[in-house]
Amino acid sequence: MGGGEASARVRCVAAVPCWVSLMAQDLEGAQEFYGPLLGWEFDPAPERLGPYVHAVAGGEAVAGLGTVESGAIPFAWTAYFGTESADAAADAVRERGATLAVGPLAFDAGRVAFAADPAGAVFGIWEGPLGRARRLEVPGAPVWIELRTPDPFAAALFYGEVFRWDGRDPERFDVRWEHDRVVLRAEGHSVAALAKEESGAPTGLPPHWEVSFAVPDADLALTRAVGLGGAALGAAFDSPYGRVARLRDREGARFAVISAKE
Known part of the structure; x- marks a missing residue:
């Protein structure tokens, strides 16, 4: 088991x-x-839509894993955007022609909703105790979240309106164009990006938020994932943010691992 108090952070x-x-x-x-x-350990967490645990790395809760019988929530990795008001964000999703699939619902951590943007990429909305952005420099932590979509500029307009990117303190939050991506920065850290799906990407992959976890060696992690019953979605490759391997777990959920550039 993990550190017990990790979820409180x-x-x-x-x-x-x-x-x-x-x-x-x-x-x-x-x-x-x-x-x-x-390299995760696991702490039990309060049940939400079903049994739920926190993945712990370096004494920090870095992700949640759960199971649910309902088909309303996809069996996949989901990235959650923080918000001051889940109701306001949910209303903004509907007003902009996107899909609100579930919620907002009240859980131990606050209020949560699940939605899909106009291109179909699924994301979460989370209203909870607000904190400051920080980058966890530990193996196993999610260090890069990237939307793969046909039109990142249209997507940036949608998410910017839903989560009120304009008008926030520019000393703490900004949106910029770099490395052929729309990049979100918070507290001086690049935390996410919206990018056009490459022509050489795996076929049949719809728009989605790709979660990348830090590993010491992406090539070794690819080999290990296959040995554990997962699959590689192509060879590992170099990106502006490090060496990346895109993977699929035993049930088909897609994710990525990334090792820092030397």
Whole structure:
């Protein structure tokens, strides 16, 4: 098991993705896969839509894993945007022609909703105790969240309106164009990006938020994931943010691992 108090340090950060979770059909099997792959331990957490645990790395809760019987929430990794008001964000989603699938619902951590943007990428909305953005420099932590979509500029307009990117303190939050991406920065850290899906990407991949976890060696993690029953979505490659391997777990949930540039 993990550190016991890790969940108390989970904090919502307004306007940016600040938490990730996986809904799995087999929660025990997911722990058997991700535990050795990413060096995670697991702490029990309050049930939400079903059994739920926190993945712990370096004494920090870095992700949630749960299971749910309802098909309303996809069996996939989901990135959650923090917000001061889940109701206001949910209303903004509907007003802009996107889909609000579930919620907002009240949980132990606050209020949560699930939505899909106009291109179909699923994301979460989380209203909880607000904290400051910080980058966890530990293996196993989610260090890069990136939207893969046909039109990142249209997507940036949508998310900017839903989460009120304009008008926030520019000393703490800004949006910029770099490395052919729309990049979100909070408290001096690049925390997420919106990018056009490359022409050479795996076929059949719809628009989605890709969660990348830190590992010491992306090539080794790719080999290990396959050995644990997962699959590689192509060879590892170099990116502006490090060496990346895109993977699929035992149940088909897609994610990525990234090792820092030397």
